Structure formats: structure tokens, C-alpha cells
Amino acid sequence: QVQLQESGPGLVKPSETLSLTCTVSGGSINNYFWSWIRQPPGKGLEWIGYIYSSGSTNYNPSLKSRVTMSVDTSKNQFSLKLNSVTAADTAVYYCARYLMINGLAYGFDYWGQGTLVTVSS
Amino acid sequence: QSALTQPASVSGSPGQSITISCTGTSSDVGASNYVSWYQQHPDKAPKLLIYDVTNRPSGVSNRFSGSKSANTASLTISGLQAEDEADYYCNSYGSGSTWVFGGGTKLTVL
Numbered sequence: 001q002v003q004l005q006e007s008g009p010g011l012v013k014p015s016e017t018l019s020l021t022c023t024v025s026g027g028s029i030n031n032y033f034w035s036w037i038r039q040p041p042g043k044g045l046e047w048i049g050y051i052y053s054s055g056s057t058n059y060n061p062s063l064k065s066r067v068t069m070s071v072d073t074s075k076n077q078f079s080l081k082l083n084s085v086t087a088a089d090t091a092v093y094y095c096a097r098y099l100m101i102n103g104l105a106y107g108f109d110y111w112g113q114g115t116l117v118t119v120s121s
Numbered sequence: 122q123s124a125l126t127q128p129a130s131v132s133g134s135p136g137q138s139i140t141i142s143c144t145g146t147s148s149d150v151g152a153s154n155y156v157s158w159y160q161q162h163p164d165k166a167p168k169l170l171i172y173d174v175t176n177r178p179s180g181v182s183n184r185f186s187g188s189k190s191a192n193t194a195s196l197t198i199s200g201l202q203a204e205d206e207a208d209y210y211c212n213s214y215g216s217g218s219t220w221v222f223g224g225g226t227k228l229t230v231l
Contacts (some may be wrong), residue, residue: 035220043126044225045159045167045210058218059123061122094166098220100155105214107172114166 002027004095004112012089012119019081022095022112029053029076033098035108036069036080038091046091050098051078085119092116125150125211126222132229138199141226143211144192149221151192155214158187158196161225162207171196171210198228206230 008020014026020032036048049059051069059067063082071078092114098104126144133139143150143158150156155176171187174194175189182201185219196212198205211223 009123037222045212046224047212047220047222050220058220061217105153105155105157105173107169107178108159108167108212109169109172109178111166 002097002110004097005109006093006095006112006115008115010115010116010118012085012117013051013121014086014119015084018080018085018089018109018117018119020080020093020117021078022078022097024078024097029071029073029078031099031101032074033100034078035096035098037096037108038089039094039114040088040091048080048082048093056086079093087119090117090119122215122217122219122221125213125221127209127211127223127226129224130227130229132231133198133201134231135201135203136189137201138197139201139228141198141209141211141228143194143196143216143223145194145213145221146192149215150189150194151215152216153214154189156187156189156193156194157212158185159210159212159229160205160207161210167210201230203230 003025030053033050035050051057068081094114095112096108097110158171161167174189
């Protein structure tokens, strides 16, 4: 059974960089799209971006200037960095897996439990 | 990239059927069959219900079904049960190889 686990600081100061890592267990990180998705308290889901196992990335245009994602296939991990954070970046951050192959898209089928990151001084 | 449009809330009685709409544009919902639906209970991670507009993952009840017409996708839940009370989100692959979520719909089982 594939499992995803987010890790990183739960409190980040304004203007600093939010850094999170997602560890994938029970399956390979190869040949999947790995996304970060966030949810501000009481609000809806927002897709932040993805990194493919090869290292190619694509980000939400609204966050593109502040986001960097990376992957370490040897550790079955991928990471998110979001710089110049403000209170508006306070949210539960989820990592999730997406499979697209042969013209079919199988959705975000596995999710981490989510980690709350609060931006505050 | 604008969020897909969903009704903020819907409600129904046990045993009834409800439908949640998800309206996008010709650049996302209308452009492909890469539409999926998610159920989220309070303080839980979202759960995949439907992928590729109409397909259910293994283990998801056949009371959940999806459809699409032009720029609008829909999720229908038949035989409503108390456990269906949750938030529901649609998602679509869109222009520029990005994904976009709907704003979410809160389902209340009366």
C-alpha cells in the first residue's frame, strides 16, 4: 500500500521560506506526477504544482514566481520550497500522487495526511 | 487560472439523489476527459471518487457517478447516506499542463 508523509516546520516567519518534504513508501516514485496541494483553514483546495519523477516541473501560475520543487528518487522523496511567505500562505499542505499514462488520467489517488504550516512572527 | 465553479452547498434526505455541478471553460473541463472528483471529511485528506469523468477507483461505491457535458462536469450521489455528508471537490487538467480545483461543495444530509 502506497503511503505519503509530509514533514517540515509547522511555523514559518513572514518573508522566509517554507520547506516541506514528502516521503513515499510502499511504491516507487518513478513514472508518476507528484503534486503539492494546499488548503487554507476553512477554505478550498489549491493546486501548487507538480514534479515528475524525471525532474520536470510545472507550477500554478499564481505561485510560480515563489515555488521550487525537487525530487530525490534515491530516497523516494520530493520537496517543496515556497519563498517570501505571508500570512496568506498559512494552510494545510498535502502531497499527492497523480498517474497519467496512455491517454488516461487516474486522478490524485494517494494523498498524505497533510501538515499545517502557519506563517507568523 | 481560475477555480472551477461549484455550488457552495447542496442538501438531500437519506435515500435521495443529488447532483453537484462543476463548471469550467473550454481550456479545462471542456478540453479533455481529465476530470476527477474528491470527497473530504472534516480534518481528513481528500479521497478520490471519480477519475476520467466517469470512472470509479476500486473500492468506491457505485452510488457515486460522474458525467460531463461541454464545459460542465457533474457528480451524482444516489441513495444518500449519512456518511456522505462531506465536502466535494472537482478537479480538471487545464491549459499549460496545470491542474485546477473547484471551490468545493458542502453536502448536508438532512
